[in-house]
Amino acid sequence: MATTYKLYEALNWASSYLEDHNREPFAAELLLRFVLKIDRTQLYMKLRESIEEEDFTLFEIAVEKHADGIPVQHIIGTESFYGRTFLVSSDVLIPRPETEELIYYALDRCDSLFADGQNLTAADIGTGSGIIAVTLKLERPSWKVTGADLSEDALRVAKENADKLNAEVDFVQSDLFSSFKPDQTFDVVLSNPPYIPHSDRQSMSEVVVDHEPHLALFAEEEGLELYRKMCEQLPKRINRPGLIGFEVGAGQGEVVSAFLADSFPDDPIEVVYDINGKDRMVFCRLSPHV
Structure with missing residues (x-):
């Protein structure tokens, strides 16, 4: 994937990749937001913007880790609970x-x-x-x-x-x-x-x-x-x-x-x-x- 790809294209690729590996496709969004350090609203406002090559490399690594079985929460290091963000490992x-x-x-x-x-x-x-x-x-x-x-x-x-x-x-x-x-x-x-x-x-x-x-x-x-x-x-x-x-x-x-x-x-x-x-x-x- 090149830097000319848009965020929504990266998201679609990751969702399909995870689904092919029997993982929940919605995890792709969590991982992309983690790599880009943005919230959901910001992500959806930027969907037609290009993803930087360095960011995509990090995103690809994270997606492959989850496809291999590592929980999303262990990759991003947190989980939401009762309206707060908790560290997990x-x-x-x-x-x-x-x-x-x-x-x-x-x-x-x-x-x-x-x-x-x-x-x-x-x-x-x-x-x-x-x-x-x-x-x-x-x-x-x-x-x-x-x-x-x-x-x-x-x-x-x-x-x-x-x-x-x-x-x-x-x-x-x-x-x-x-x-x-x-x-x-x-x-x-x-x-x-x-x-x-x-x-x-x-x-x-x-x-x-x-x-x-x-x-x-x-x-x-x-x-x-x-x-x-x-x-x-x-x-x-x-x-x-x-x-x-x-x-x-x-x-x-x-x-x-x-x-x-x-x-x-x-x-x-x-x-x-x-x-x-x-x-x-x-x-x-x-x-x-x-």
């Missing part, structure tokens, strides 16, 4: 829209459970890139938020995101609650833990399996191990009133609800479904007194 799970729903529904339930403006404590267990912890702090600045993760590399990314977005969040390296002080408790506990059974690996996209951390994807006991362990530990970690919220894999809501019911038999538990009718979240509201 191969050390953390790429943020998914379902996790935005977890935060939205959790905050909605907190608004009805707690007094307005109350200074709450919240924990994000398995924080990864820090998207839940950082978003909670930015959406509820009066809260004291802690993010925990077993991976030191993931915590490094989480801290970078907190610094970049000016979110005052405490981070701790911990296997679930193991590194917290024995008497440390929280009003809100959210978690999007690894929940994919190892048996599902063969049917998953190689883009995910080959490039995202397995520690953040897969779990033992058919993907349910960490839910079970958290539910066993939560009675000593959650305050009353309090809210527990989990993101779950499709088909896991009933079992996770049972784990919660074993630990909190007298508190209401709710499974929330996505627009496709799949269970995606489980919440437990702890009453002030039981």
Whole structure:
């Protein structure tokens, strides 16, 4: 391709190339905007302008990387989440829209459970890139938020995101609650833990399996191990009133609800479904007194 080609022609080439390699063609636009350092509006205003040879070379490299399986987010180094831009790397799970729903529904339930403006404590267990912890702090600045993760590399990314977005969040390296002080408790506990059974690996996209951390994807006991362990530990970690919220894999809501019911038999538990009718979240509201 020569420098006489227009941006729209480069975009059309990349879209077709990615589609031929079983990738989503819309990724071409994200990669072109990344190379040119422009937003979507600017791109569409410049579509009939020529692309510089140096820029096309960089664009071609990026497109070929994605065609080879590298996630777009790892190429551009960021992903949008809850209206903000977060840094991502191969050390953390790429943020998914379902996790935005977890935060939205959790905050909605907190608004009805707690007094307005109350200074709450919240924990994000398995924080990864820090998207839940950082978003909670930015959406509820009066809260004291802690993010925990077993991976030191993931915590490094989480801290970078907190610094970049000016979110005052405490981070701790911990296997679930193991590194917290024995008497440390929280009003809100959210978690999007690894929940994919190892048996599902063969049917998953190689883009995910080959490039995202397995520690953040897969779990033992058919993907349910960490839910079970958290539910066993939560009675000593959650305050009353309090809210527990989990993101779950499709088909896991009933079992996770049972784990919660074993630990909190007298508190209401709710499974929330996505627009496709799949269970995606489980919440437990702890009453002030039981």
